[in-house]
Each structure stands twice: as C-alpha cells, then as structure tokens.
Amino acid sequence: MAFNNRKFSMNRSSGVPRESTSTKITRRFSTNEMSNNENDSKIHRQFRNAHEGHKSHAGLDPTRASTGVIWCTERAYEHGFLEEPEKWANLGQGAPEVDDDIEGSFDRPTTVDVTMTGREYGPTAGIKSLRAAVANLYNAHHREGKESKYSWENVCIVPGGRAGLIRIAAVLNNAYLGFFIPDYTAYNEMLSLFKNFAAIPSPLAESDNYHIHPNKIAEEIARGTSVILTSNPRNPTGKVVKNPQLAEIQDICRDRATLVMDEFYGGYNYTSDCDGTTISSAENIEDVDEDDVLIIDGLTKRFRLPGWRIAWIVGPKEFIKAIGSCGSYLDGGANVPFQEAAVPMLEPNKVRAEMKALQTHFRDKRDYVVTRLTEMGFHIKSIPDSTFYLWLDLEGLPEAISDGLNFFQACLEERVIVVPGIFFDLNPSKRRDLFDSPCHHFVRFSYGPKMDTLKMGLDGIQRVVNK
Incomplete structure (x- = not known):
C-alpha cells in the first residue's frame, strides 16, 4: 500500500480538508485522493463529528475537565479576574476566609517542620x-458514653x-447509587467517572x-x-438534617445501604446558638465496624x-482498609x-473552642448578607x-436577570462571581436538558x-439590580 499520494490532511474539528504541509508525511490509508463526494458529503461530516477518533485531540473529553465552580472562574478570567483579583468579589468558590482575624480562633501555622519521616513516601x-x-x-x-469507639x-x-x-467511588461494588439534587457540583464528574455503579x-x-426526609x-x-451519597450540612442550600431525623435516616439504612456522608460543613452549625456543637452522623452509629x-x-x-489538602474518611475498618489501599493507584x-x-x-x-468562634463569626456574616439582599428586593x-x-432565588427579578446564567453574566460585568444554580442540578450522564432544571x-x-469582599460583592449586585 502506498502512502505518498495524499495531498490533503483533515481538519478534524470542521471536517474540511486542508493542504498538506509536507510531501513526505502522509496520513491517508488508501492509494487514492479523497474525492469531492467524500469532502462535500453530509453523511461523511456526520460520521467524522460523531466518532471521537476523527475529532481534534481525539483522546480528550473536555466535558470532564472542570466542575461548575471552575467553569465560572474561567469565565471570570475572560473578564479580567486573573489580572486583578483584588478588584473582584469572588462569591462563587466555596472557600472560607483563611486569615487569623476571627476572634477566639487559634492562629494557623505559618511554618511546617519537615522531619526525616516527612521526606519519605507516606502510607x-x-x-x-x-x-x-x-x-x-x-x-x-x-x-461519649458509647461502647463502640473509633x-x-x-x-x-x-x-x-x-x-x-x-477513593470511596473506586471501592464501591456493582450498585445503584442514589444522590439528591441540588447538591455539590463535583459529585457530577465523580459520578460519571466510574462504571462500577x-x-x-x-x-x-x-x-x-430541599429537605431530605426519612x-x-x-423510597430510595x-x-x-x-x-446513598449526600452532603450534610447541605451544599448549596445551607440547610442541615439533624437529629432525630438524621438518626431515623441512619436506622433505615442500617443493614440495607451504605451511607456516604459529606460532612465538610459540620462545623458551620447555627442551630445550637453557636455553642461549638458540630453536626455528624457519627453520633447515631451503633457499631463503628458494622454500620x-x-x-x-x-x-x-x-x-x-x-x-493544605488534608482530609479524612471515617468508617468501618473493612471499608477503610480498601479505601487506604486504593490510594496507591489513585493519588x-x-x-x-x-x-x-x-x-x-x-x-x-x-476544636470545640474553634467551632464556637467559627459559628459566631459566620452567623454574623450570614445575617449581614441576608439583610442587604432583602433590602435590595430579593x-x-x-x-x-x-x-x-x-441558595438565592432570582424569580422576583426583572426577566433579563431572573435565571442563573444571565444573572451570573450580569454580575461578571460588575466584577462579582456567583455560581448558577443549574450546576447543582447534577446530571452525570447528560441525559436531561438542564435548561428545564428547577x-x-x-x-x-x-x-x-x-x-x-462581601461588602464589595453586594455593592456590585446592587448595581446589577439597579440596572
């Protein structure tokens, strides 16, 4: 078979042939040139566009490249956020303030010792x-007072x-995994990555x-x-399922389903007058190795x-052993x-003193934000x-900014970042049209x-509403 008769290479994005830049290097696996019938054929273009091997960067699926929050940040970059972040109010990324300014909070370390052990691979x-x-x-x-301890x-x-x-997803067996919407945007990519459930x-x-009832x-x-996977306290609604309903949910799941509880916001609990109490399903577990x-x-x-990127998973020893081991090939x-x-x-x-300081400080910020937005007409x-x-409802706003994407775009013009609600309507297999999303x-x-930053962001939102 000869490869030296090819005069064209293919632009795999458009399906349009382009002149070859070399007479020596060819890519066509036939002895004949591509005919006009192939170049101009609708069915050929449809075939090339439908098959990954015929597209630019054939091995790449860009839909897996980022979460909704990152997508929003990338759009902000297009408006100058990367060059002048100090002039922006980033109210989109789920990050708490990291300064040592919260009254009653302990100072964060400014240096970290590196021991000889720290130079080695860790378990x-x-x-x-x-x-x-x-x-x-x-x-x-x-x-406290329970016989079974971690x-x-x-x-x-x-x-x-x-x-x-x-890691948890990697060790799950062939199963139906239930999740509730709206919820944390990164679940979307994780739930579509693995085929074992x-x-x-x-x-x-x-x-x-959006309350989860027992x-x-x-029903699930x-x-x-x-x-069953869920965040509690809930992201993005800011609500928590607490006892006795949380205990009832765990009773229903016991011996029937594995419950994966994302409790990253357990410290931000304002239901107990900011006394430092945290919300956790660990309270209701009967046997730490059986539940x-x-x-x-x-x-x-x-x-x-x-x-710092330091987190933990707490659970039965058998689960933890598998989760620990799979880190050897995952991360x-x-x-x-x-x-x-x-x-x-x-x-x-x-930690108890830290949580008390944290709760008081963030409840005050919550009250300030709610007051300002209410005064604007939200x-x-x-x-x-x-x-x-x-979880900010836009339905009462003028039509031009009454949906998440248009409001997000209008906020970018005022150097404010929020996250459109459709990113929390998880759709791992892209089976639904998200524009029909509640x-x-x-x-x-x-x-x-x-x-x-909150004041600057709310001033920007005020300008959006005034327009």
Whole structure:
C-alpha cells in the first residue's frame, strides 16, 4: 500500500480538508485522493463529528475537565479576574476566609517542620498519629458514653475531599447509587467517572426547602438503591438534617445501604446558638465496624485550610482498609509534613473552642448578607442554618436577570462571581436538558470570604439590580 499520494490532511474539528504541509508525511490509508463526494458529503461530516477518533485531540473529553465552580472562574478570567483579583468579589468558590482575624480562633501555622519521616513516601492511608487524632476527636465529640469507639484503623487520611470521594467511588461494588439534587457540583464528574455503579438522581422539593426526609430515604432503598451519597450540612442550600431525623435516616439504612456522608460543613452549625456543637452522623452509629456509614471531612472548611489538602474518611475498618489501599493507584496519599502538622490542631477542647468562634463569626456574616439582599428586593424563602452558602432565588427579578446564567453574566460585568444554580442540578450522564432544571432560577452565593469582599460583592449586585 502506498502512502505518498495524499495531498490533503483533515481538519478534524470542521471536517474540511486542508493542504498538506509536507510531501513526505502522509496520513491517508488508501492509494487514492479523497474525492469531492467524500469532502462535500453530509453523511461523511456526520460520521467524522460523531466518532471521537476523527475529532481534534481525539483522546480528550473536555466535558470532564472542570466542575461548575471552575467553569465560572474561567469565565471570570475572560473578564479580567486573573489580572486583578483584588478588584473582584469572588462569591462563587466555596472557600472560607483563611486569615487569623476571627476572634477566639487559634492562629494557623505559618511554618511546617519537615522531619526525616516527612521526606519519605507516606502510607496511602495516612500516618498513624493523625489517624488516631481524628478517631479521638470523633470519640470525644460524638461517641461519649458509647461502647463502640473509633480507633486509628477506622480512619483514612486523603489529599482533599474530592480525592476522598473518588477513593470511596473506586471501592464501591456493582450498585445503584442514589444522590439528591441540588447538591455539590463535583459529585457530577465523580459520578460519571466510574462504571462500577449506576448513579440515580432523586430531586428534592423546592417547596420543602430541599429537605431530605426519612421517607425519601426509604423510597430510595425500596427501589433497590444500596449506596446513598449526600452532603450534610447541605451544599448549596445551607440547610442541615439533624437529629432525630438524621438518626431515623441512619436506622433505615442500617443493614440495607451504605451511607456516604459529606460532612465538610459540620462545623458551620447555627442551630445550637453557636455553642461549638458540630453536626455528624457519627453520633447515631451503633457499631463503628458494622454500620456502613462513611464520613468525609477535613481541614478544608471548618479548619479554614483549603490549601493544605488534608482530609479524612471515617468508617468501618473493612471499608477503610480498601479505601487506604486504593490510594496507591489513585493519588499516592496525602502530604506527610502537613499531616504531622495537623495532629495538634485536633485536640478536642481546642476544636470545640474553634467551632464556637467559627459559628459566631459566620452567623454574623450570614445575617449581614441576608439583610442587604432583602433590602435590595430579593425574596429569601429560607434562612440557611448551616454552611456559608445562600441558595438565592432570582424569580422576583426583572426577566433579563431572573435565571442563573444571565444573572451570573450580569454580575461578571460588575466584577462579582456567583455560581448558577443549574450546576447543582447534577446530571452525570447528560441525559436531561438542564435548561428545564428547577434550579435554573437560582444562584449559589458564598459568604465564606472576608467582610470587605462581601461588602464589595453586594455593592456590585446592587448595581446589577439597579440596572
């Protein structure tokens, strides 16, 4: 077969032939030139566009490249956010303020010692001292007086929350996995990545403030769901499922389904008058090695250290052993020096005082944001009782900015970033048209940043509304 008669190469994005730049290098696997019938044929263009091997960067699926929050940040870059971030109010990214300005909060480390151990590869399940410190924290705050206690073997340290969720997904068996919408945007990519389970969405009712009732869990299990994933406190609605309903949900799941609880916002709890109490399903577990409850949390949110990428999974030893092992081929494990530096932060009394300071500070910011937005004319149906998010309804606004995407675009013009609600209507297999989404007329507003940033952002939103 000859390869030297080819005069054209193919632009795989458009399907249009282009002149070859070389007479020596050819790519056509036939002896004849491509005919006009091939070049101009609609069916040939459809074939090339439908088959990945005929497109530019054939091995790339760009739809997996980012979460909704990152997509929003990239659009902000197009408007100058990258060049002058200090002039922007980023109310989109789910990050708490990291400064040492919160009254009653302990100072964050400014240096980290690197021991000889820290120079070595660490265990993919995490160093034993940190695993033990996490177990002790949960026992002190949530297992007081209970016979069954967590040990270091019930804890796996992971390099961030997403890595933890991916590890959990990697060890799940062939199952239906139920999740509730709206929920955390990164679930979308994770749930579409693995083929060892089928992700089944379960919409929650807007009229009920997207609350998860025990009967909703019972319905999921009745239709064959054997793994349930949810954030609690809830991202993006800012609501929490607490006892006795949380205990009832766990009773329904016991011996029937594995419950994966994303508790990253457990410290941002305003339901107990900011006394430092955290919300956790660890409270209701009967036997730490028998109840199939996997809890994921870390330093990212409630310890205000997102850059450290230190998180943990707490659960039955058998689960934890598998989750620890799969880190050897997924992520390699968490940074050892930062693990060592985290151990003294987790002393239970220190954490309780930290949570009290955190809750008081962020509740004050919540009240400021709600007051300002209400004065602008926003109808806030439900005040968040946890997290640092506001699920902001846009339906009462003028039509031009009454949906999440258009409001987001208008905010960019005023150097403000929010996240359109459709990104929280998880759609892993892209089976639904998101423009029909019940979340389309919402945005998620984060009051995680410092007060100066919140004021700047709210001033920008005021200008959007005034226009």
